[in-house]
Amino acid sequence: MHTQTLFDSSYSLWMTDPEVAFSSWLASQNIKKDSIEVYCWMWGKFCRWMAEHNYRLDTLEKDQLGQFINEEELVKKQGYRYVRLIERVYLRINSLPDAPRNTINPAKDAAKNRLAIGKDAPMGFFSVEDRRRLALIVETGQVDDGGGKGKTGKSLKGEAGIWKRERDLALLGMFLGGGLKVHEVNGLTISCILNAETIALPYDPKARGSDAIDGAGAGTFEHQVKLEPFAVLALQRWLHQRSLNTEGNVLFPSSTKGAAMDPSSIFRRIQRLLLEAGLDQINGARSCCQTLRNCFAATHLDRETPAGEIAQLMGFVDVVTVERVRFAYEQWKKGK
Missing domain, CATH: 1.10.150 (DNA polymerase; domain 1)
Known part of the structure; x- marks a missing residue:
């Protein structure tokens, strides 16, 4: 050598x-x-x-x-x-x-x-119609489960009060309307909000595979995310609610005391929202944060957003990852 x-x-x-x-x-x-x-x-x-x-x-x-x-x-x-x-x-x-x-x-x-047929399960997505319905839920705070009451029959409004409801809807907006990962959302602070629609993600030197070039694990790097309009509205409602009685600088705390949420709690809150919307295991897509992130990419692929722009929005190291998501999305559409 x-x-x-x-x-x-x-x-x-x-x-x-x-x-x-x-x-x-x-x-x-x-x-x-x-x-x-x-x-x-x-x-x-x-x-x-x-x-x-x-x-x-x-x-x-x-x-x-x-x-x-x-x-x-x-x-x-x-x-x-x-x-x-x-x-x-x-x-x-x-x-x-x-x-x-x-x-x-x-x-x-x-x-x-x-990526499509390896050991891991294929990427999951929600349909365009389901994504629009979820976006409306995030935007308005009202659950439309497609005609029924979802799996629990409970309303978001009565589950944990206005504070948790607005926080959880804003969380859902971060994944579906921003394409963020759980650890990215968990690390956000008030100072990460650049303006009404732009979130800056801090660089995480501990992200797995941050220096990998062989695909052992593509890490995240510092980048900015432009939120979808429905996510912007949910974030604005949450910021107003948060400003009333919440301590600390964590953007999505576990309580009004200001401590950061545990990642497992974020998973559970998102799954609860999807369950109540009747979107658990629909079309083979798991009701989880990663599926929502996949949907953010799918929305941009449907719009024919340039691959380089999608890579920047989602924090991909290079555009080849976008092409893999595109391939997985096409395979999902063929098989759904």
């Missing part, structure tokens, strides 16, 4: 000496030293295999990636990490100024298929 640091801005360098180009690329990334060593070892192994078979990056095909995984006897998880690493290398190569137009990424389809 070459150790000198060079600029990797040349397409021809990637084709003639991919190990040197890879080392140069990693040197420009904010990645821990031990992670760099692992990635260089993985990439070196793949490059040596390509050399043995007289393959090059500009002629490599998807089936040949499968050949590599089979010949090296990589188990499923190991093979997937290689595919994700190779996929990101091609994203870098294809972004270079002198890269040929319409260049291929042979690892792209393999990574998509792993």
